[in-house]
Amino acid sequence: MNKMAARAIAICVNKMSALCRIIRVLIVGVPGSGKGTIASRIVQSFGLLHLSSGDLIRAQIAKASEFGREAECFVQQGHLVSDDLVVKLVLNELEGNRERSWLLDGFPRTVQQAKKLDAHYDLTSVFHLNVPTEEILRRIAERWIHPGSGRVYNLSYNPPKIHGRDDVTGERLEQREDDSRETVLQRLRGYDAVTAPLLDYYSKRKLLVTFTGVETDVIWPQVEKCIRDSLLQK
Ligand code: AP5
Numbered sequence: 001m002n003k004m005a006a007r008a009i010a011i012c013v014n015k016m017s018a019l020c021r022i023i024r025v026l027i028v029g030v031p032g033s034g035k036g037t038i039a040s041r042i043v044q045s046f047g048l049l050h051l052s053s054g055d056l057i058r059a060q061i062a063k064a065s066e067f068g069r070e071a072e073c074f075v076q077q078g079h080l081v082s083d084d085l086v087v088k089l090v091l092n093e094l095e096g097n098r099e100r101s102w103l104l105d106g107f108p109r110t111v112q113q114a115k116k117l118d119a120h121y122d123l124t125s126v127f128h129l130n131v132p133t134e135e136i137l138r139r140i141a142e143r144w145i146h147p148g149s150g151r152v153y154n155l156s157y158n159p160p161k162i163h164g165r166d167d168v169t170g171e172r173l174e175q176r177e178d179d180s181r182e183t184v185l186q187r188l189r190g191y192d193a194v195t196a197p198l199l200d201y202y203s204k205r206k207l208l209v210t211f212t213g214v215e216t217d218v219i220w221p222q223v224e225k226c227i228r229d230s231l232l233q234k
């Protein structure tokens with residue numbers, strides 16, 4: 001798409017948003033399925049607020065808050081942080097954004113967390129990114145992030161313009177502490193045990209939309225259409 005066409009679409013989306021309803025979307029998928037990557041495209045195109053529970057937790061760990069100190073060893077070992085702590089953290093963030101459309105990435109991650117969220121908000125849809133496990137380990141080994149913004153790179157799929165540096169700030173990129181092979185395997189086991197039941201939970205509520213495939217460029221037009229339709233629905 002050339003720059004003129006992209007600008008025309010951005011203007012349309014901005015105009016549309018005045019007519020649009022508030023939508024509340026979740027993205028669910030195994031570690032490395034591309035939740036953060038798809039979320040940043042949604043933010044660019046539709047301006048939804050993006051809240052990643054992982055980014056929120058890492059920010060708390062980086063500033064060594066009481067929450068961060070409590071959460072750190074769970075994250076490092078690839079275990080989930082306790083439901084009560086995470087629910088409090090995310091609901092706090094949402095409280096100041098009641099009048100905005102938002103997109104949650106990585107929360108809820110247990111049925112218990114989902115019930116707590118349901119008690120406060122009605123969801124519009126739940127997007128499930130269904131990516132084969134063999135693709136995941138390869139992707140995560142090549143992932144680098146910018147800790148300040150949560151921007152995600154991949155050495156072969158979307159490398160930074162300058163090796164090891166964030167495209168926007170030029171700051172140094174890092175690998176996540178929980179991205180070692182053993183920890184990723186632990187995170188994948190945890191997903192099967194406690195997060196996968198969420199799919200059934202949301203499917204029964206007719207909220208689940210599953211996108212299958214490894215290429216974001218193939219999945220993206222389907223995601224874009226779903227969000228556009230939801231925004232315009234009365
Ligand atoms: P969190 O940060 O949420 O990690 P995660 O769910 O394990 O998911 P990731 O961020 O690892 O992957 P992603 O799906 O966002 O993929 P990405 O876009 O980066 O959570 C971390 C930890 O925090 C948890 O383990 C837990 O301890 C704690 N936590 C968080 N939420 C919690 C909760 N609700 N309750 C309790 N504890 C919680 O993509 C991955 C890589 O692939 C990147 O390099 C990317 O560039 C690349 N890529 C993306 N798309 C493609 C493509 N199409 N082709 C090739 N490469 C691609």
Ligand code: MG
Nearest residue numbers: 035036052054
């Ligand atoms: Mg992520």
